[in-house]
Amino acid sequence: MIKIKGLHKSYRIGKNSLHVLKGINFNVEEGEMVAIMGSSGSGKSTLLNIIGMLDVADEGEYTLDNIEIKDLDETKAAKYRNRFLGFIFQSFNLINYKTALENVELPLYYQKVPRKERQEKATQYLAKVGLTDWIKHLPSELSGGQKQRVAIARAMAAEPKVLLADEPTGALDSTTSNEVMQLIQEINDEGKTILVVTHENDIANMCKRIVQLKDGVIIEDKIVEQVRALAHV
Amino acid sequence: MLLFNRDTWQEIFGSIQKNRARTIITVIGVLWGIFIYIALSGAAKGLDNGFEEEFKDVAMNSMFVWAQQTSVPYAGFKTGRAIQLKLENVDLLKSRIPEIQFIAPRIVKGVFGGDPGSIVRGDKSGTYNVYGDYPVLAKIANQKIYEGGRFINQGDIEEARKVCVIGERTQKELFEKAENPIGEFIRIDKVFFKVVGVKKYEENGGGFGDDGDIFIPFATFKKLYNTGDDVGWLAIAAYDNVNVVKVEDKVKKVLKKTHQIAPEDERAIGSFNLGEMFGKITGFSDGLTFLSLVVGIATIIAGVIGIGNILLISVKERTKELGVRRALGATPSEVRGQIILESVFLTMISGVFGIVLGAFVLRGVDAATQDMDIPYANPTVPVAYILGALLIMVVLGTLIGLIPAQRAMSIKPIDALREE
Ligand SMILES: Nc1ncnc2c1ncn2[C@@H]1O[C@H](COP(=O)(O)OP(=O)(O)OP(=O)(O)O)[C@@H](O)[C@H]1O
Ligand SMILES: [Mg+2]
Numbered sequence: 001m002i003k004i005k006g007l008h009k010s011y012r013i014g015k016n017s018l019h020v021l022k023g024i025n026f027n028v029e030e031g032e033m034v035a036i037m038g039s040s041g042s043g044k045s046t047l048l049n050i051i052g053m054l055d056v057a058d059e060g061e062y063t064l065d066n067i068e069i070k071d072l073d074e075t076k077a078a079k080y081r082n083r084f085l086g087f088i089f090q091s092f093n094l095i096n097y098k099t100a101l102e103n104v105e106l107p108l109y110y111q112k113v114p115r116k117e118r119q120e121k122a123t124q125y126l127a128k129v130g131l132t133d134w135i136k137h138l139p140s141e142l143s144g145g146q147k148q149r150v151a152i153a154r155a156m157a158a159e160p161k162v163l164l165a166d167e168p169t170g171a172l173d174s175t176t177s178n179e180v181m182q183l184i185q186e187i188n189d190e191g192k193t194i195l196v197v198t199h200e201n202d203i204a205n206m207c208k209r210i211v212q213l214k215d216g217v218i219i220e221d222k223i224v225e226q227v228r229a230l231a232h233v
Numbered sequence: 234m235l236l237f238n239r240d241t242w243q244e245i246f247g248s249i250q251k252n253r254a255r256t257i258i259t260v261i262g263v264l265w266g267i268f269i270y271i272a273l274s275g276a277a278k279g280l281d282n283g284f285e286e287e288f289k290d291v292a293m294n295s296m297f298v299w300a301q302q303t304s305v306p307y308a309g310f311k312t313g314r315a316i317q318l319k320l321e322n323v324d325l326l327k328s329r330i331p332e333i334q335f336i337a338p339r340i341v342k343g344v345f346g347g348d349p350g351s352i353v354r355g356d357k358s359g360t361y362n363v364y365g366d367y368p369v370l371a372k373i374a375n376q377k378i379y380e381g382g383r384f385i386n387q388g389d390i391e392e393a394r395k396v397c398v399i400g401e402r403t404q405k406e407l408f409e410k411a412e413n414p415i416g417e418f419i420r421i422d423k424v425f426f427k428v429v430g431v432k433k434y435e436e437n438g439g440g441f442g443d444d445g446d447i448f449i450p451f452a453t454f455k456k457l458y459n460t461g462d463d464v465g466w467l468a469i470a471a472y473d474n475v476n477v478v479k480v481e482d483k484v485k486k487v488l489k490k491t492h493q494i495a496p497e498d499e500r501a502i503g504s505f506n507l508g509e510m511f512g513k514i515t516g517f518s519d520g521l522t523f524l525s526l527v528v529g530i531a532t533i534i535a536g537v538i539g540i541g542n543i544l545l546i547s548v549k550e551r552t553k554e555l556g557v558r559r560a561l562g563a564t565p566s567e568v569r570g571q572i573i574l575e576s577v578f579l580t581m582i583s584g585v586f587g588i589v590l591g592a593f594v595l596r597g598v599d600a601a602t603q604d605m606d607i608p609y610a611n612p613t614v615p616v617a618y619i620l621g622a623l624l625i626m627v628v629l630g631t632l633i634g635l636i637p638a639q640r641a642m643s644i645k646p647i648d649a650l651r652e653e
Contacts, residue, residue, distance in 0.1 A: 078562050078563060087560050089650065
């Protein structure tokens with residue numbers, strides 16, 4: 001599903017250049033659930049953003065679902081993101097003046113899905129994350145866990161090939177974190193490819209594979225026995 | 234199409250409602266501009282219409298000329314000599330000044346210090362101004378005669394008939410209400426005259442004139458009052474394409490020459506022209522129209538810039554939101570389109586409200602001045618002006634929207650999302 005070869009990324013800060021990713025080689029098969037770990041500043045988010053086409057690499061190859069991703073202009077990147085990728089952020093990033101339903105509808109709106117179908121689909125995905133009773137609520141009326149579940153429903157609504165989650169539980173307490181991880185595991189059970197960036201070993205162990213980043217390279221890549229979030233409590 | 238998509242509008246409403254208070258204040262800016270524009274140009278049009286109404290019965294390029302006393306000694310004459318216009322001056326002026334279309338010699342008993350004629354009918358009597366006139370006068374200043382009557386005609390002049398046209402008030406004072414004055418006789422300074430018409434009284438640019446005035450043929454007048462070939466003053470209409478001020482100068486020059494008046498004598502011949510006065514009035518309303526255009530457009534521009542400003546701020550505030558949208562698949566041009574539409578929409582809403590408000594105020598003023606004696610009628614703003622204003626606003630709204638839209642477009646989703 002994801003093939004990355006010799007990926008480099010530097011940031012320019014004034015006159016200096018900060019080499020963040022120094023040759024990443026990394027493949028992900030369909031249906032995998034991968035945790036990306038590493039200390040702060042090791043380049044986890046940078047890698048995820050490049051995979052998510054929110055950022056571009058300086059060097060290296062990236063293939064997503066057999067499509068070579070290169071020479072992206074903003075319009076093309078937007079279309080690819082819309083069709084192939086679902087994002088879950090640490091800070092939820094819901095649009096605060098839109099209801100849960102409208103938030104979930106948004107990627108479908110940009111897919112030009114007709115209104116009615118859009119609403120049905122969004123309702124369906126909100127039901128899947130257990131928020132049927134909250135579809136008319138604004139984000140400010142939801143708890144952190146509920147917000148993240150709306151965000152997950154939004155990421156899923158567009159039916160992406162890969163789900164990218166950057167510290168999805170970073171802003172949640174451990175109980176809520178487990179609930180969210182349970183949801184993500186269930187989505188993975190249905191066969192969706194998922195990448196989760198995390199600091200926490202607990203969370204990483206709920207994935208099927210852990211990739212360790214340090215100083216811009218992968219220092220460890222291992223398959224682990226998945227811990228089910230439900231059993232964890 | 235983006236424009237006719239319900240979702241597009243829902244997105245726009247959503248983001249406008251988010252900043253409701255500021256949106257309203259900004260909208261008021263543009264609204265005020267278009268309101269000023271509509272109200273002022275409507276008022277200018279109203280004045281224009283009002284003056285036109287006032288002057289509609291008078292040839293706009295007409296003038297009057299009369300004689301006074303000399304103020305400069307000339308050709309052996311002492312200063313202070315009284316000048317008398319004569320009938321032969323009419324032909325002289327006509328032959329010398331081809332720009333003259335009509336010329337009507339007039340004379341009056343009353344008005345200028347003299348005693349008015351004393352009029353008697355049966356046991357009723359009164360004093361009224363009596364004018365000696367030619368039919369050509371009607372060509373210079375329209376003489377409205379009530380149904381069944383007529384103004385003085387050529388036959389009256391040739392035969393010096395004892396006929397007269399009376400004023401509305403004269404009719405009221407000398408006749409019973411139900412009585413038809415046409416064909417009846419009245420005595421003007423002891424001579425019987427047959428009434429042939431009743432003149433509708435209208436205040437016009439002539440300056441004097443009264444609803445009791447009586448008109449008789451010039452030829453009859455001079456016999457009745459023994460005035461010979463004397464003329465009180467001349468009413469002159471120039472051809473439409475001629476500058477009446479120039480004609481006025483020429484007329485005075487010719488008259489000075491034939492009456493042996495010093496060319497530099499400013500007092501001996503008096504004159505007055507309507508063209509100049511009318512020009513001043515139309516100049517005034519033209520000026521008002523121009524002013525309304527300048528002020529209105531300046532205010533509209535200021536308002537539209539305000540809208541651009543609020544959108545710029547709102548784009549900055551919404552950086553994160555726009556980043557999220559981009560991450561979810563909004564293309565840069567979709568983001569730009571949305572911001573521009575917001576701008577145009579705000580501009581149009583303000584414009585339409587401004588126009589409606591302006592129209593209401595114009596109606597109100599029109600209704601309030603309906604019964605007042607001021608020249609103000611039908612203060613309409615041509616549809617083309619309104620459409621033009623709306624068009625300008627759409628264009629300005631788009632142009633000003635381009636700035637925040639460009640900014641929104643250049644937001645990189647990665648940077649927007651990183652911003653905490
Ligand atoms: N836009 C940028 N400009 C300059 N430097 C950047 C930029 N984005 C990231 N960096 C730097 O690159 C390095 C890697 O950043 P990254 O966000 O990928 O770290 P991370 O592993 O996600 O850390 P954390 O666990 O704290 O989220 C950091 O040193 C960061 O300061
Ligand atoms: Mg990070």
